[in-house]
Amino acid sequence: MTRRSFVFTMVGTAVAATLAYFGCKRQVTSQSSALYLPHFLSILMDKSAIEEIGKSYLKKHPEENSIEKLKSNILSSFDGNSLAQKETGGSIDKFFESKILSEFRNGNQEVIDGWVLSVTEARQCALFTVLNKS
Amino acid sequence: MHIDARELDTTDSIEGDLCIIGAGAAGISMAIDWMNKGYKVLLLEGGGFKYDEKIQDLYAGKQTGQRYYPLKSARLHYFGGTTNHWAGMCSILDPIDFKKRDWVPYSGWPITLEDLKPYYVKAHELVEIGPFNYDIDFWKSTDKELTELPLDRTVIFNKIYQFSPPTRFGEKYRDKVTGARNIHLYTHANVVDIRTNESVTSVEYVLAKNHIGRSFRFKAKYYVFACCAVQNARILLASNKQAPRGLGNDHDLVGRYWMEHPEVKSGELWINHPDRLKLYAYNDGYNAKVRSEIGITEAMQVEHKLLNGTISLSPLDIAKNMKPIIETWSKDDPRESYQNTEDANIRAVRKKWLYMFNEHKNQGFELFTRIEQSPNPDSRVTLDTETDALGMPRAKLHWALTQADKQAIRRLYLLFGQQVGISGIGRVKLMDFLQDENDPAWPSSTGGGWHHMGTTRMSDDPQTGVVDKNCQVHGIQNLYMAGSSCFATGGAVNPTLSLIALTLRLSEHLDSQMKTNYKPIP
Numbered sequence: 001m002t003r004r005s006f007v008f009t010m011v012g013t014a015v016a017a018t019l020a021y022f023g024c025k026r027q028v029t030s031q032s033s034a035l036y037l038p039h040f041l042s043i044l045m046d047k048s049a050i051e052e053i054g055k056s057y058l059k060k061h062p063e064e065n066s067i068e069k070l071k072s073n074i075l076s077s078f079d080g081n082s083l084a085q086k087e088t089g090g091s092i093d094k095f096f097e098s099k100i101l102s103e104f105r106n107g108n109q110e111v112i113d114g115w116v117l118s119v120t121e122a123r124q125c126a127l128f129t130v131l132n133k134s
Numbered sequence: 135m136h137i138d139a140r141e142l143d144t145t146d147s148i149e150g151d152l153c154i155i156g157a158g159a160a161g162i163s164m165a166i167d168w169m170n171k172g173y174k175v176l177l178l179e180g181g182g183f184k185y186d187e188k189i190q191d192l193y194a195g196k197q198t199g200q201r202y203y204p205l206k207s208a209r210l211h212y213f214g215g216t217t218n219h220w221a222g223m224c225s226i227l228d229p230i231d232f233k234k235r236d237w238v239p240y241s242g243w244p245i246t247l248e249d250l251k252p253y254y255v256k257a258h259e260l261v262e263i264g265p266f267n268y269d270i271d272f273w274k275s276t277d278k279e280l281t282e283l284p285l286d287r288t289v290i291f292n293k294i295y296q297f298s299p300p301t302r303f304g305e306k307y308r309d310k311v312t313g314a315r316n317i318h319l320y321t322h323a324n325v326v327d328i329r330t331n332e333s334v335t336s337v338e339y340v341l342a343k344n345h346i347g348r349s350f351r352f353k354a355k356y357y358v359f360a361c362c363a364v365q366n367a368r369i370l371l372a373s374n375k376q377a378p379r380g381l382g383n384d385h386d387l388v389g390r391y392w393m394e395h396p397e398v399k400s401g402e403l404w405i406n407h408p409d410r411l412k413l414y415a416y417n418d419g420y421n422a423k424v425r426s427e428i429g430i431t432e433a434m435q436v437e438h439k440l441l442n443g444t445i446s447l448s449p450l451d452i453a454k455n456m457k458p459i460i461e462t463w464s465k466d467d468p469r470e471s472y473q474n475t476e477d478a479n480i481r482a483v484r485k486k487w488l489y490m491f492n493e494h495k496n497q498g499f500e501l502f503t504r505i506e507q508s509p510n511p512d513s514r515v516t517l518d519t520e521t522d523a524l525g526m527p528r529a530k531l532h533w534a535l536t537q538a539d540k541q542a543i544r545r546l547y548l549l550f551g552q553q554v555g556i557s558g559i560g561r562v563k564l565m566d567f568l569q570d571e572n573d574p575a576w577p578s579s580t581g582g583g584w585h586h587m588g589t590t591r592m593s594d595d596p597q598t599g600v601v602d603k604n605c606q607v608h609g610i611q612n613l614y615m616a617g618s619s620c621f622a623t624g625g626a627v628n629p630t631l632s633l634i635a636l637t638l639r640l641s642e643h644l645d646s647q648m649k650t651n652y653k654p655i656p
Contacts, residue, residue: 040406041561043406101555107552109548109551111548113563115562117555
């Protein structure tokens with residue numbers, strides 16, 4: 001892994017075109033990069049490392065190898081009613097921050113490509129990888 | 135006083151009150167403790183005051199099992215012992231190390247940390263370190279730059295180490311020992327046999343030899359072997375003329391449960407706000423008094439069924455260029471191995487290390503594990519058929535690690551990774567060898583800390599231990615073992631300070647025994 005020193009830009013027009021696909025969940029469209037961009041990891045590592053994590057996750061969980069499935073899992077409980085969402089005022093960034101913290105606290109973590117990650121951020125890496133391919 | 139046994143010309147037994155065999159950290163500490171006590175102390179050292187290839191060769195032996203440093207170069211065989219090149223890292227065992235843990239077979243000591251504490255205080259003086267205080271808040275109050283990682287203290291704690299100069303016992307205490315009226319230091323006196331009474335309940339004398347062909351009998355009221363874990367076992371096993379399985383070995387325990395601290399690069403920590411983390415710096419190139427390693431609290435060790443271990447940090451830019459010590463310390467000659475290690479790692483990185491921890495802010499750190507090895511009867515010292523120059527069977531070491539040891543490392547890092555995630559400071563990455571929990575293989579970089587422990591383990595029950603809680607060999611009233619061979623478990627820390635403390639405790643016990651049974655010489 002190389003040292004992370006940049007902020008992620010869009011991963012390409014393929015991603016931009018796909019964002020509309022996420023429209024089924026409320027308030028998501030304008031902040032959709034949060035879906036496929038594991039914000040904290042993007043501070044620590046570069047694109048290729050995130051893709052490697054994504055590939056490893058999909059290899060371990062082939063049943064989730066679809067945009068719809070990953071999106072659904074990543075956004076689970078983002079329905080406007082969850083405690084995490086209420087506590088974070090509906091912001092998707094805050095929602096993910098809270099969800100990832102909660103997953104670590106509950107031991108809902110996985111070792112993917114060696115990284116000890118919360119399940120949601122691992123899925124975000126997977127979605128990033130899938131979108132990059134499409 | 136000092137007597138070179140090569141120049142000794144006597145066939146008479148040499149008599150004293152207390153006979154200490156071995157003049158390393160343990161033996162010298164005990165001898166100093168007996169200065170001016172009114173009893174005659176015989177301190178026997180196999181070597182002289184400096185390195186001698188012929189003497190060092192007596193420590194050579196065969197090895198099987200887990201790759202390890204050559205036996206010949208893993209210990210030094212002259213006055214001062216291995217303190218002549220030790221690194222000086224000092225810390226204390228944790229309370230849990232002494233407890234019976236149902237997930238650690240053969241764990242549990244017949245003493246507690248509280249029993250050792252008074253002797254740790256005395257040991258501090260001998261190794262020239264600071265106050266007997268291992269509390270992170272105390273040390274932070276002495277230096278504002280010692281900031282700790284913001285991790286949950288109910289899960290993670292800072293295991294504090296203090297740095298000895300390091301004290302070279304040979305240089306530091308030579309004049310003191312040889313100048314003491316009641317301490318009779320015999321150099322070039324290698325004990326090769328222990329002779330007992332007919333019923334094998336009491337030692338009558340020890341037989342020492344040297345390379346010029348002389349042999350001597352040393353007689354005393356009490357005998358203490360302080361020769362290191364490999365050699366303590368070797369001499370007991372080799373003393374088999376009256377007890378065919380060796381002394382103290384009625385239950386086939388002598389030499390078994392040999393332990394090291396497996397040491398291995400295990401992962402990386404990446405933090406979002408680069409920092410110096412000076413608290414975690416090794417004392418290499420500047421005058422640090424303390425360093426912290428990352429430990430796991432007792433409650434969490436119990437909950438997660440962990441072995442006691444610590445994680446140390448090194449700036450990744452330095453660590454990635456360092457060779458595993460198991461590769462650099464591969465020569466039989468300890469001077470060559472030491473030099474190889476210095477050349478490959480220490481000299482090359484010393485200045486940079488200083489810079490990285492004191493000036494530069496780092497984002498990536500290598501995570502390095504030192505962990506206790508679960509006591510394992512198959513990890514053992516036995517006798518070889520080959521003999522050394524003095525006719526004594528050489529030692530043969532089989533170091534056996536288990537999959538449980540490795541899985542404990544993985545659990546340690548999963549817990550640490552979780553806590554780092556909760557804290558929001560970064561993420562942890564495991565090295566390849568830890569990614570599959572069912573993979574039993576150890577990486578080729580796995581080494582040890584030259585920490586030999588456990589071959590004459592302590593237990594109140596003769597069926598589970600060689601020595602009792604006072605380090606007396608079960609069934610032999612005047613024979614004692616000193617040092618880390620008596621450890622029942624190894625804990626997570628470098629053992630020197632603890633083995634000195636345990637030896638000073640034994641010293642006090644023997645003082646009491648001596649006073650009860652024998653009057654001092656006026």
